[in-house]
Amino acid sequence: xxxxxxxxxxxxxxxxxxxxxxxxxxxxxxxxxxxxxxxxxxxxxxxxxxxxxxxxxxxxxxxxxxxxxxxxxxxxxxxxxxxxxxxxxxxxxxxxxxxxxxxxxxxxxxxxxxxxxxxxxxxxxxxxxxxxxxxxxxxxxxxxxxxxxxxxxxxxxxxxxxxxxxxxxxxxxxxxxxxxxxxxxxxxxxxxxxxxxxxxxxxxxxxxxxxxxxxxxxxxxxxxxxxxxxxxxxxxxxxxxxxxxxxxxxxxxxxxxxxxxxxxxxxxxxxxxxxxxxxxxxxxxxxxxxxxxxxxxxxxxxxxxxxxxxxxxxxxxxxxxxxxxxxxxxxxxxxxxxxxxxxxxxxxxxxxxxxxxxxxxxxxxxxxxxxxxxxxxxxxxxxxxxxxxxxxxxxxxxxxxxxxxxxxxxxxxxxxxxxxxxxxxxxxxxxxxxxxxxxxxxxxxxxxxxxxxxxxxxxxxxxxxxxxxxxxxxxxxxxxxxxxxxxxxxxxxxxxxxxxxxxxxxxxxxxxxxxxxxxxxxxxxxxxxxxxxxxxxxxxxxxxxxxxxxxxxxxxxxxxxxx
Amino acid sequence: xxxxxxxxxxxxxxxxxxxxxxxxxxxxxxxxxxxxxxxxxxxxxxxxxxxxxxxxxxxxxxxxxxxxxxxxxxxxxxxxxxxx
Numbered sequence: 208x209x210x211x212x213x214x215x216x217x218x219x220x221x222x223x224x225x226x227x228x229x230x231x232x233x234x235x236x237x238x239x240x241x242x243x244x245x246x247x248x249x250x251x252x253x254x255x256x257x258x259x260x261x262x263x264x265x266x267x268x269x270x271x272x273x274x275x276x277x278x279x280x281x282x283x284x285x286x287x288x289x290x291x292x293x294x295x296x297x298x299x300x301x302x303x304x305x306x307x308x309x310x311x312x313x314x315x316x317x318x319x320x321x322x323x324x325x326x327x328x329x330x331x332x333x334x335x336x337x338x339x340x341x342x343x344x345x346x347x348x349x350x351x352x353x354x355x356x357x358x359x360x361x362x363x364x365x366x367x368x369x370x371x372x373x374x375x376x377x378x379x380x381x382x383x384x385x386x387x388x389x390x391x392x393x394x395x396x397x398x399x400x401x402x403x404x405x406x407x408x409x410x411x412x413x414x415x416x417x418x419x420x421x422x423x424x425x426x427x428x429x430x431x432x433x434x435x436x437x438x439x440x441x442x443x444x445x446x447x448x449x450x451x452x453x454x455x456x457x458x459x460x461x462x463x464x465x466x467x468x469x470x471x472x473x474x475x476x477x478x479x480x481x482x483x484x485x486x487x488x489x490x491x492x493x494x495x496x497x498x499x500x501x502x503x504x505x506x507x508x509x510x511x512x513x514x515x516x517x518x519x520x521x522x523x524x525x526x527x528x529x530x531x532x533x534x535x536x537x538x539x540x541x542x543x544x545x546x547x548x549x550x551x552x553x554x555x556x557x558x559x560x561x562x563x564x565x566x567x568x569x570x571x572x573x574x575x576x577x578x579x580x581x582x583x584x585x586x587x588x589x590x591x592x593x594x595x596x597x598x599x600x601x602x603x604x605x606x607x608x609x610x611x612x613x614x615x616x617x618x619x620x621x622x623x624x625x626x627x628x629x630x631x632x633x634x635x636x637x638x639x640x641x642x643x644x645x646x647x648x649x650x651x652x653x654x655x656x657x658x659x660x661x662x663x664x665x666x667x668x669x670x671x672x673x674x675x676x677x678x679x680x681x682x683x684x685x686x687x688x689x690x691x692x693x694x695x696x697x698x699x700x701x702x703x704x705x706x707x708x709x710x711x712x713x714x715x716x717x718x719x720x721x722x723x724x725x726x727x728x729x730x731x732x733x734x735x736x737x738x739x740x741x742x743x744x745x746x747x748x749x750x751x752x753x754x755x756x757x758x759x760x761x762x763x764x765x766x767x768x769x770x
Numbered sequence: 771x772x773x774x775x776x777x778x779x780x781x782x783x784x785x786x787x788x789x790x791x792x793x794x795x796x797x798x799x800x801x802x803x804x805x806x807x808x809x810x811x812x813x814x815x816x817x818x819x820x821x822x823x824x825x826x827x828x829x830x831x832x833x834x835x836x837x838x839x840x841x842x843x844x845x846x847x848x849x850x851x852x853x854x
Contacts, residue, residue, distance in 0.1 A: 346854075464839035465847075537780060573814040581815075585824075586831035593832050605782065657813065660805045664824035667799045672832035674792055681833075683840045689853065690846040698853055 213268045214251065214279055214317050215327075217244045218286065218310025222303045237290050240306065244313065245283040248276060256319065264379055267319025273646040274500065275316040278436045280644065281504045282313045284630070285428035285511055292515050292623035293421035304337035305425045312429035316436060320379040321369040321394070324437070328365055328397075331430060332358035338422030339414055347417045353697070354414035358430075361400035368393030384441040395442060401434035402485060403478045405454045409694035411478055412462070416470035416527075420518040423470055427477060427514045428507050435484045435503045444491025452489055453580045455482030456587035463594040465683050465690055469517050469527045469603060473510065476553060476595040479587060480506045486584065487568045490575050493647035498568035500645055505564040505634060509552035512627035513595065516546035519616035519624070520603055529598070529685035534608030542616045543604040545624040552631040554596035554666055555588060560631045562662065563638035563653045570651065588662075589669040596666075597673050602685060799825070 221240040228236055253276065257269040286309040296302060308331055315327035332355065339351040371390030373379055384391045400407045411431070415423050442448065456479050463475035480502070487499030519542050520535065521527040536543040548559070555561035565588065572581045615621070634641050642649040676682040691699070738745045781787055806821040813819045 460835055461839040461842050464836055465843040536782070578815065582827075585827055586835075589828040589831045590835045593835060656805075656809050657811055657818075660802055660809075661818070661824040663798075663802045664806070664822065665828035667795065667802055668825040668828035669832045670795055671799055672829045672836075674795065675829075676833065676836050681840070682836060683843060686847070687850045688843075689848045689850060690843060691848055691852070692846075 213314045214244060214248050215310040215313030215315075217247065218306045218313065219330075220310075222306035222310065225303050225306065226299045234294050237294075237302065237306065238287065241283045241287040241290060241309070244286070244310075245280065248279045248283065248313075251276070258319070264322065265320070266323050266379075267381075268323060269317050270319030271317065273644075274436070274440060277500055277504060277644045277646065278316045278432065279313050281507045282309060282316065282429060282432070285309070285507050286313075288508075288511060288515075288623050288627055289421070289425045289428065291626070292424050292518070292620055294619035295617055296421055298341055300337055301341040301419060301422060304334045304341075305422070308334035308338070308425060309429060312433050315433055319381055321365070321372070321381050322379060324381050325362060325366050325369060328433075329359065329362040331433065332362060335426055335430060338425050339418045341422060342417065342419045350414050350417035353694070354410050357400065357410040361397045364393050364397035364400070368395075368397060381440065383443065386442065386445055386447070391441075395438075395445075398434050398437045398441070399451075401430055402438055403431060403434075403455060403481050404451055404485075405458060406693055408455070408459075408478055409692060409696070412459075412471050412474040412692060413694040413698075415474040415477075416468050420522045424511055424514045424518055427473075427510045431477065431481055432503050432507055435481060435488070435499065438485065439488050439496060439499055443488055443496055445489055448485050448489025449577060449580055450489075452482045452485030452487075453583045453587075455479065455485055456584055457482070457590070460587060460590035460594060462690060462692060464590075464598070465686075467528050467530050467685050467687055469529055469532075469599050470514065470521070472529075472594055472599055473513050473517060476513075476591060477506075477510050479591055480510065480553065482587065483565060483568050483584060486572060486577075486580060490571055490577065492571055492575060494574065494651065495568060495571035497642075497645045497647050497649055497651075498564060498571050501564035501567055501641055502561075504641060504644075505552070505560045505631075508627055508630050508634075509549050509561060512545060512549035512624060512631060513553065513599065515620065515624045515627065516542050516549060517599070517603070519620045522620070523613040523616060524611050528687065529602040530687050532603045532609050532611065533606045534604070535611060535613075536604040538611070538613045539604070539615050541621055542624065543600065545621075545628045546600045546604065548628040548631055550596040550600050552635065554592035555662065556666060557654070557659045557662055558632070558635045560634035560641075562635060563641065566653045566658055566662070567649075567651055585665065589665050589672075592666050592669045593673060597670060 218240055221236075225233060225237065251269075251271045253271055253273060255269060255271040256267060258265050258267040260266075286306070289305065289309070293302065293305065311327045311330035311334055315324055315331065318324050318327060335358070336351050336355050339347050339354055368390045369379070371393065372384070372388065373390075375388055375390055384394060386392050386395050396407070400410075403411045415426050418426055438448070459475035459478040459482075463472045463479070466472045466475060484499040484502050484506070487495040487502065517527050520532065520539065523539065524532065524535070526532065552559040552561045555565040569581065569584060569588075572584060616624070638653055642651075673682070736742050740747070803822045803825050811819040817823055
């Protein structure tokens, strides 16, 4: 029974005790939980299955294979690093919800049926919400509400799809589905919402930058990667994912270049990185799926690192807007160093971790002859260096000196960033560490002359382009502004439409009211015209006339009766 | 205050340092393009074998991204309190 306990439960149940503990005991306890979880996953044998019978359905709570294991490893690494980064936090709500969130995400990796998936899918949605609400501002409250509606909406799509799918096939299994029916299409869309498909991605850049300093680090790790895992499990080789992923890789770059809030820039970068993974799933070869899994693994670490660095800056300076920052390398040299390592990783510089996973995806795209997608992804690789690799570190730590002088990040944050930075380099230098964990055997060497030279050309000339654009004044200045995105649809257009509709309804109601009142008034006046004392029928008769008419009626009656 | 003066004499703040960095970048750029000539390329696509093809791609795509983003901002930019 104990081995059947779903992995992840250790974090979910463990979180319950956190409010009872204080100080160092609580810190140590929270650090131990992800370590125990990691050990449990490492000990789970591939092929292990544990199911329970509930009503007429068989729910598979644990199903262990390579795909779920590799994701679980990185989820536990991310939980551990997030806990270290949040070690100074006293707010129990954030800590408890963060652990439950991470635990639910891990548990979702191991379930084998769609109903259990739905349960943990929704639990991640609700638990993660508190990472946003814990900021306790009006702004974060509203962003959180929007986030919740969309996340829960994704769960509703999943449930609806599941019901239709079960009705069609009688199977609850969370395995390869393919977009073949209405049910599976709904499930596909449910995953797509959390994976940040174009037009469904408004929540990502809307909500993540509104979370707390530590909350964004938690958020960046789990929700989107869980969606990538689910897509990889159920929709490998679904051709439509290739163009979807290519769009995801490109469109956010345009927004990231002109965005002022650097945590939002990173949310766009995250979306762009998810695009690479989605392309890998769409291609669906063993190599491309390996690439997707590797990239999801690596991306969790470096995106976490970058969100930690920007979080540390926000924590120390109170702002993370490009227009207000600059020259911080003097105050926060270590954070700056870690940020540059994260930037080199997301940009996929050789010897940094992004390189070993991205080149796997790119090679698989070329091998499957998706020429256009290949070119688009290469451009996107250069573009991501432009905004995440250069823009974020440059305008935060270098560039124009903002005059802000602050302390270096707190020790726990530095340790978390240092560990993440170490992993970024370790996986970059020793790719086999990661390749050995992938679901399929890897026959790929990232460090060939052509891979390295090509990548360096791409990146160094992207840097040259940045210098050129800066020197010629073509590079857009950091401006305090909002650039409207998909979330505009439900934050502005829909409310305006609804309000407009409401106004019109009110006008119609007032119109009807006046018409009815006019009609009633007319009727009253009409009746009055005849029945009022002055009207024909309202005119009082004299007693004589009445008596005469009564006599006439009586005589007429008598005559009729007599005959 | 004195401390700040001390801090601002950091290598990066000295005049000419940025120029030096840019020169280093230029040299690196030349080196990686020259690298293409040194070994025989067996790219998946024939255009990959053209020397400096990735350099051209990197430079032009970034310029295109930035110009595209600048145009996009003209259309999509709103005040900071647009949603409030």
